[in-house]
Amino acid sequence: MLKTLYRKLSKIVPMDITRLLMWQLNKDSLGYAHTDFNFSRLNSNDLVPLINKPEYELSESVVASLESNSVVCIGALHKQQLIGYMFFCTSPVEPHRNSGGKPFSGIGLVFPENVRYVYKVLVLPEHRGKKVAKLILYYAAEYFQSRGIDWIVTTTDWTNSAFLNVTQSVGFKTVGTAAEIVLGSKHLYRLPRRFSLGKSAESALNMIKPDVNR
């Protein structure tokens, strides 16, 4: 009911309301092994052949981003076919790279080195509901923990129940809500307070808006 109202209202006054979710990794074994799926880090060569397959929703620029050290893609494979993936990156996430599409300017994130941000997630429709997304996160948790990462964070539209449930099922907590509302040529923002990850001022996560209203 509320979601329907939001979608109708958004057509008149474009608004992008996202939840900020954070997962503090711990050393417990999470158990992605011994399933029907295999998990591994993918490089751009693994994904180039899939750019022309619309079901994978991969653009050339997304695949090319894997050539940078700041981006990691973890994939799930079933019988050697890629059936799901998640992209993770380091700080900063520029606002224009994290927008709800046209006409939004986006909301970015700045966070310390021991944090990774999940920003592109897909499980092929025929493999949904089999815990593939959850298992990718478990694998990613172990992959990043072994490299000194303590937190995985993400943002998602407040209406995306599927992804919200995935994140909550592994232990992400909602720590804030961000909104961008477009009124004519003005972009209004409501950003959550900085989220402290330690004692020093630098060890905090901030959501940021673009410098100027376009």
Ligand SMILES: CC(C)(COP(=O)(O)OP(=O)(O)OC[C@H]1O[C@@H](n2cnc3c(N)ncnc32)[C@H](O)[C@@H]1OP(=O)(O)O)[C@@H](O)C(=O)NCCC(=O)NCCS
């Ligand atoms: C969101 C998405 C990645 C989920 O993948 P999935 O492999 O089907 O999810 P899982 O099977 O691992 O589900 C994990 C948990 O989330 C819940 N969940 C998953 N999809 C759900 C849905 N559509 N509705 C309600 N709950 C859902 C499951 O019940 C499960 O909970 P449990 O472990 O407590 O039983 C998949 O639906 C997808 O690719 N959607 C389109 C892209 C998208 O929305 N990406 C996220 C934003 S970038």
